[in-house]
Amino acid sequence: MKSMSRVVVLWLFMMGVSWGQNSDLPIRGTNTKYEQGDWITYGQTRFVTSIALGQQFVYFGTTGGITRYDYWKNEWEFPFTISSGLADNSIKTIAFDENTSLLWAVTETAISVYTPSSEQWANYFLEDRGVTAHGDIVAIGFTQSSATFEFNDGYLFSCSNTGGWLRPYDSNYDGQNIQWAGYHQAPKGEYPHYFMDPGYFFLLNGTIQDDRLHKAPITVRLHDKWFKSWIGSWGMGALLGNTREQQLSFLNYGLFSRDVRAIALDKNGLWVGGENRNTSSIQDVNLAGLTYWNQVTEKWLYYESDFIPNLITDEVNRMTVAGSNLFCATRFGLSIFNKRQNEWTKLTTFDGLNHENIFDVAVHNGVAYVASEGGLNAFEIRALRTDTLEVYLIGGDDLKLSRVLDIEINENLLWAATDYGIYVYNIEEDTGGFVDDVNGPVGERITAVTAFKSEVWFGTSRGIFPYDIEKKEWLGLPEKNFSIDALIYEMAADKHSIWAATDQGVYKLNRRLRNWVHYTKQDGLSGNTVRAVLLDGDYVWFGTPEGLTLFYWNDPNRVD
Structure with missing residues (x-):
């Protein structure tokens, strides 16, 4: 038994894996391993449930967390979400206690208290308090020494004004009037005759x-x-x-739609899309749309396919920016937005695409390569919107019979992740074929591919396989990683690290330390199913069904 333990320890050491916390545990509060703002999630915040006025901010409780508007600077600050330490992002009501300067929030699962001096959240789960039989909390009130919660069945419970266990409210406890928030703020009386923006x-x-x-x-x-x-x-x-x-x-802020599986950067901002349901009601939280966050002007713009003829659908698998063009790979074809001309164009099987379910787009020397359920196509971008547009087939009939889930261009080589292994295409020579090196993932389903300099990294059902083009060899442990028992959706690489977005969080290889680190919701991800990853200098973006998460990965004062 002792020898077996030594083998296991040695194997873990060789793999260099650093496992994250149990991702299924409830979030009890702010993860003190990180500074406030190291993890930020931007969610769908169009649905407002409550408002609180603090000493610096106006707080809006929403279905996507708590947004904060600085009324002295007239600008938004980053929101509070589960990335900050909230128990969940579905905010029922919020309140600011002027006696203590604490911010209180009631979420779907907990009562949460934020202390500005320590920049930390603490969560008190309703199930643990035995009060769920009374329904939802509809209002929060304060006295000099206590916080009181009104449930929708009329029952009142209270606790210390700094948090703690709930107890049935005793009106004789302090004999002071309660200052209420919550549903007591519901709109009452007549409205002014407001004027609004055109439209x-x-x-x-x-x-x-x-x-x-x-x-x-x-x-x-x-x-x-x-x-x-x-x-x-x-x-x-x-x-x-x-x-x-x-x-x-x-005061537009946040994503139009919650689910994020496509992220792309242009010179001014960030494009975000995902798999969201098309519906006609603005009051439906599942209403689909694309988001563009102009980080220069701090404006949030929204695009809906119902009102843009050549935006085929709002259900986007991947986004790619090349020059002034945004390419949206969707399950109904390819939509292309020319930002300079403010014009949308679409390509479908009618235009020559092998299949309308597009998984990815890569651009090289003015040519767009399109990965789909029917293989690989290409066309010259300058021919868009002209009669000379020609969509041609890459890889012949062999590749046409396989789904191409992801593509990456490294100099003159295009690497394709397919259901039947790795396909490599030499762009200059117009030749290609499946990789049959037995040291690599021959014949396996490849779900993701990324490249950096002479390296190409592949995500497979068995883990991660890295290949060095110059050395013409597959890298060994710990770069090669068989311990990732998860579906890999997308990967990204730079000189510092390798990132893998999976259905069980995010894995990162630290090149210098040669170890893998596992990140989950306990660290700050908005969800453990991560469909997109995009490197942005010292930061990295993640897309999940719960929103868009930004992580300051290169904090010099932190060792993961």
């Missing part, structure tokens, strides 16, 4: 309507002493009303 109308019944007949009811409003009305809607996000000028303005 939007404010109806006096408390509903916002646009010229596409989308309607979003007002869910909550809060007046401050500066004659401002902070307003939340169900479907169109947060708004700011000036009661003197009777002007109502949008």
Whole structure:
């Protein structure tokens, strides 16, 4: 038994694996291994449930976390989500206690308390407190020494104003009036005759309507002493009303749709898409759309296929930026947006594509290579929107019979991840074939591929296989990793590290230390199913069904 233990320890040492925490455990609070802001998740925050006014921020409780608007600087700060330490992102109600300067939130599963001085969240799970039989918490109130919670069956429970165990409320406990938030902030009384941006109308019944007949009811409003009305809607996000000028303005922030599986950077900002259901109601949380976050102007723009003829669908598998063009690989064809001309174009099987379910696009020397369920196609980008456009086949009939799930171009070689192994295509020589080196994953399903300099990294059902083109050899342990028992969706590589997005979190190879690190929700991911990864200098972006997560991976003061 002792010798077996030594073998296991030696094997783990050779693999260089550093396992993360148990990803299934509830999030009890902020992970003190990281600084505030090391992990940030941007979610779908168009659905506002509550508002609280603090000493610096207006807080909006939403279905995608707590957004924070700095009313002194008139700008958004990063939101609070499970990446910050919240138990979950579905916020039922929030409140700010002026006595203690603590921010309180009720989520789907817990009561959460944020202490600004320590920049930490603490979560008290409702199941642990034995109060779930009373239904949802609908309001939070404060006295000088306690916090009180009203449930929708009318019962009141209270605890210390710094957190702790709930107890039935005793009205004689401190004899002071409770200052309530929550549903007590629900819109009451008449609204001003607000004017809005062109294309939007404010109806006096408390509903916002646009010229596409989308309607979003007002869910909550809060007046401050500066004659401002902070307003939340169900479907169109947060708004700011000036009661003197009777002007109502949008404070757009966050993703249009929650599910993220496609991320791309251009010179000004970030494109985000995913697999979200098409529906006609702006009040439906599953309404699909693409998001563009202009990080220069800090504007969030949204694109819906229902109103853009050549945006085939909002269900995007992958995004690629090349020059002024954005390529959206969708399950119904390829949609291309020319940002300079503000024009969309589409390509389908009618234009010569082998299949309409597109998995990836790569661009090299003005040619776009399209990976699909029917193999690999290519076309010259300059021929788009002309009669000379020709879509041609790459790889012949052999590749046409295989799904190409991911492609990567390394100098003049195109590497394709297929159901039947690795296919490599020499662009200059117009030749290609399947890799049959027995030291590699011959005949296996390859799900992801990435490259850096002379290295090409492949994600397979058996783990990760790296290949050095110059040395013409497969790398060994710990770079080769058979311990990742997960479906690898996408990979990214640079001189510092290798990243693998999987259905069980994210794995990173630290090149210098030659060890693998495993990240999960316990670290700060918005979900353990990670469909997209994109390197951005000292930061890395991840796409999950719960949103878009940014990680400051290169903090010099932290060792993972």
